[in-house]
Amino acid sequence: MDAVFSNLLFVDECLLDEKRVKKFKSAIKKSVKPGDIVVDAGTGSGIIALFAARAGAKKVYALELDPYIAKIAEHNVRANKLEHIVKVVNTDVRKFRLPQGEVANILTMEMLDTGLIAEHQAGAIIKLRENKVINNKTKLLPERVLFYVAAIDYDFDFYGFLMPMIVQARNDGVLPKIRHLMSSEQRYSDVNFKKIRSINYSGILKLKILRLGMVNAIRLSTVVLLNGKKCSATSDMNMPVIIPIKPRQVTKGDIMKFKMKYVMGKGFGGLKIRE
Numbered sequence: 001m002d003a004v005f006s007n008l009l010f011v012d013e014c015l016l017d018e019k020r021v022k023k024f025k026s027a028i029k030k031s032v033k034p035g036d037i038v039v040d041a042g043t044g045s046g047i048i049a050l051f052a053a054r055a056g057a058k059k060v061y062a063l064e065l066d067p068y069i070a071k072i073a074e075h076n077v078r079a080n081k082l083e084h085i086v087k088v089v090n091t092d093v094r095k096f097r098l099p100q101g102e103v104a105n106i107l108t109m110e111m112l113d114t115g116l117i118a119e120h121q122a123g124a125i126i127k128l129r130e131n132k133v134i135n136n137k138t139k140l141l142p143e144r145v146l147f148y149v150a151a152i153d154y155d156f157d158f159y160g161f162l163m164p165m166i167v168q169a170r171n172d173g174v175l176p177k178i179r180h181l182m183s184s185e186q187r188y189s190d191v192n193f194k195k196i197r198s199i200n201y202s203g204i205l206k207l208k209i210l211r212l213g214m215v216n217a218i219r220l221s222t223v224v225l226l227n228g229k230k231c232s233a234t235s236d237m238n239m240p241v242i243i244p245i246k247p248r249q250v251t252k253g254d255i256m257k258f259k260m261k262y263v264m265g266k267g268f269g270g271l272k273i274r275e
Contacts, residue, residue, distance in 0.1 A: 011044040011069055014110070017236035025051050027141050027227035028108065032057050036105040039063065039133060041093040041124060046073035046086070048108050053085040057106070060086045063093050093120070094127035104134050108141045114168075114222045114233075114241045115147050115189075115201075120265040122191065123199045136194070144225040145191045151183035151207045151256055154217040154242055164216070164244035166268050169233070175240065182215045183207035183256060199264040209254040216247040218273075245273055 015021065028048065032038060032055035040049040043062035052060045062077070064070040070090035077086045089096065093111075098104065107128065111121040128134045155177040156164045169175050188205055209215075222238040224231040233239050250256065262271040 013236045015045045020234040020237045038106040039104040041109040042111045046076045049086050053082045062088045093124045104138050106139050114220050116264040118267045122264040125193050140193045142224045142226040146223040147189040148185050148221045149188050150185040150219050151215045152178050152219050153180040153214050167242040169239040202261040207256040209250045217244050
């Protein structure tokens, strides 16, 4: 598949996710003060950087890894006559440095996905701190993420074939295939980006079973805290993920115990679940 087409598709989906975009717009409007230096990491179309410029930022550094997408962001900045404020930088966020003497007042970064399993938000923030782009006074948008897990009975029958595979809820056909929520939902991690120092997650999870039946999957979900407000999944941000596990019969009141381990940003191929 053509890589440019694939990346452009994701950028368009993010831009058209009105719920997601409006939440960032509101947070930026309340947070950015005149004269602020803003770093927008993973700028994509540039919409978040443009919001920051319009909110009164003195300078906005819009960072984008993909060279073609960076050109699109530059085009959008010029179209709005904001190139004197917004500087698009084609770079890996983890290698970016600000001009000597500058520190970001605001960091906006929407490199988010469920559990931060596939996206690089956690590792990028650690590197930005190491590279002195941000410090303890920098306001982070978002500032925190909460991860949740629940046991479910899922219908893995697709068109008459059994396909027990990881499924991301990117469309309306995914979640209705949950036959039963089999456990209470448990928060398995609380990631404060101000304090994060590691991209490793490892934990023992204990889920209380709510009903008699079969458990054949877990559902992961994520809530984002953006300027203090909780934001649940949108059409293109932190969609729930269904992960198949070895099927087991359970009874109401059982405690289902398992270990989950992964490295944030390394993808689902490195996710390990052990009973």
